[in-house]
Amino acid sequence: MVQIKSAADIEAMKPACRHAADTLVMIEPYIRPGITTDEINDLVHDFTIKAGATPAPLNYHGFPKSVCTSVNHVVCHGIPCDKKIQDGDIINVDVTSIMNGWHGDTSKTFYVGTPRIQARKVTEVARQALEIGIQAVRPGATLGDIGYAIQSYVESEKCSVVREYCGHGIGRVFHEDPQVLHYGKPGTGLVLKPGMVFTIEPMVNLGKAAVKLLSDRWTVVTRDKSLSAQFEHTLAVTETGYEILTLPSR
Template identity: 65%
Template structure:
């Protein structure tokens, strides 16, 4: 049996295909776990990329999905402080007090696993710690709402209501996405919305939830490199991401390592 497309282009995965995606998802999660000890003051984002690339290719026999994806030049994304997403690893030296999102996507046997976490470099400020915690809780609230019959608008609304209740803001221009054999497939998973709007979830759907949360206003701007996204007001931004499958009785988080909290 193979996944079957719905009229809206969403690919419903079979149980066997979800298990294949779990392998890729667990591998992506293992990259983030491996990198934790390396995220420290003095290391460059380019060095983190090189470590991750070697691990994915040599240890996991996988493919780093971002590398050469639409021209992206590196194997992971490293988004520091007021970088919202898609930061390109390079010469930037991480300093004590920085926060960095590391976004990893591994392809294994043709299937994608996509996940990201925030890391503290040394000791974060109170504001930095707070934006990371709010973004994490926003993702958890979204994931815990996933089950058949719920709409994507329901999920976006819950995330938005929580974030704005914390006097932070949800980035509008970038969102979660369907995933499987294709890195980004339908549906778009917005982290804001109205209850009842959008696609109704059903078993076999696989997608990411990855709210980008700003300490200031939601506006962003894109740098000339065509990838790096900054907060327009230079406020701190944070993001967490998991890949998941909708199952009969709720949600199965494919990028969650055993015994890991969400």
Template identity: 60%
Template sequence: MPVTIKTPEEIEKMRIAGRLAADVLDMIRPYVKPGVTTEELNTLCHDYITNVQKAIPAPLNYRGFPKSICTSVNHVVCHGIPSNKQLKKGDIINIDITVIKDGYHGDTSKMFFVGEPSIIAKRVSQISYECMCIGIKMVKPGVHLGDIGYAIQTHAEANHFSIVREFCGHGIGRVFHEDPQILHYGTPNTGLRLETGMIFTIEPMVNVGKRHIKILPDQWTAVTKDHSLSAQWEHTVLVTENSFEVLTIRPGDNL
């Protein structure tokens, strides 16, 4: 699939979709607490997206995915399926939201703490966030994707964490996942050069232990092989004429 350069009209629609996705994460924040189930969080997000935003939850029935959001708890790396399992004090959870509005996708995720997390849980969440920010701040026309991946990988490994390699960021627009692939590891001066009008996600998955993962029998849930904690943050980013614009920014975000 060729990399698409978005028109000004498409970019404006992507801004709207991105803002809606960010709003869902703000809406759900007060509900992430001990005793809630991830299925309840899914229902709240689904109802908000469909009834309030008049939008579509992109994950629902996407390639067979059964729910409207992804909820990845503790050692779940990504694509956790909401269920009747209750969250408990000390859990960490990534909630991944993608909405479709007027045919265009907005995609973002963030980490939430359930009660007081452990020191290592806070640390891996912070480093994952820093990795995402490092990648975003490098975005501008002419930059190689390999430089972005290398910078993200270097920061994670310098802090004694590891980067998951089986999943990556992706181009996004009318299509949920399109080219280019945005690897979170890489070699400097390699890979595609960024161009004004590209839109893609940066979403590093950072593990406390080794980088290796496995997929559970549900064919979706990815977990760390060594059961170590994993954290992820995600934003949708536009390449502007001289820099970048984060389309899924939330109030109070500090990049």
């Protein structure tokens, strides 16, 4: 069931959302060739704990780390490890913070050193896809409107949208209803109402949309090994449109 959050609830979510966004600001200077994803995890973990927050991914259904780090053809849920990122890579850092019992969820794909042409292409399409999806959010619109807006743009750029993973409601629980698909038909699905809070987080592949789950049961990769990029915000539906909650405090 989709929860309608009060104005007070949404205000209470903002510290967690701001902290998640601030974490991405904090980590950006460290995204350089030679750093390991484990080191990124440790930086995120320490920053979160020092702020009095909790890293939501840690031990969530058994996930072993405090952040997801997805490099190149990894679509989502990459597990930090001792592998060093290299010049020309792209890496998505997906942060979810808990403060005062509320969750804030955001992610960004970073360039490592100098991006290659294809890496820049898929990253910029993913960045714009999120913006286009957000622009479709308003009372009376539908989830299908959001999905259609994203899918139409991504496919016009000769890229593809991942089907198996999607945005989600969020609040006191990490993953709530509704599921926010990044493809669809206009005018279909749940009608948006003020007080709904959810993420939009399109995963965009440079090649085909097909993905597979690795044996660790977490890491999702493109089947054709093409590059994948993602950006994510948590937002609330307002009386007149939307409010992005995962904006940094500085």
